[in-house]
Amino acid sequence: MIMRDFGGEVPSEMEQLLKLPGVARKTANVVSAHAFGNIQGVTVDTHVKRLSNRWKLTKSDNPIQIERDLMALLPQPEWEKYSIRTIYHGRAVCKARKPQCDVCQLVQFCPSAKEYLN
Numbered sequence: 001m002i003m004r005d006f007g008g009e010v011p012s013e014m015e016q017l018l019k020l021p022g023v024a025r026k027t028a029n030v031v032s033a034h035a036f037g038n039i040q041g042v043t044v045d046t047h048v049k050r051l052s053n054r055w056k057l058t059k060s061d062n063p064i065q066i067e068r069d070l071m072a073l074l075p076q077p078e079w080e081k082y083s084i085r086t087i088y089h090g091r092a093v094c095k096a097r098k099p100q101c102d103v104c105q106l107v108q109f110c111p112s113a114k115e116y117l118n
């Protein structure tokens, strides 16, 4: 499809990326931001989904709605940085099963800390 419809070049625009088989907004956002420097949305993976809910930045578990909520809250230049930082924090500290609130630098700001601290 890239050869046939896009002249052999990966497209940079969201609308075109979403036409590619297997590409949804998560992948399209990553490709767009990292390959083209074109920030068109917030990448919502499993970490962004979990942490954005723990931080009460969204009430949804639907990635499309989570992305909408985050885009409304965050300045556009921060969208991809938010995703990257959140993914790293989710991998290293705010893990799915056992968030490490006792060593988390966000503990004083986090609305979910009480839930996990003993």
Ligand code: SF4
Pocket (backbone or CB within 6 Å): 054, 093, 094, 095, 099, 100, 101, 104, 105, 106, 107, 110, 111, 112, 113, 116
């Ligand atoms: S305080 Fe706990 S729940 Fe909040 S971000 Fe840190 S590790 Fe996650």
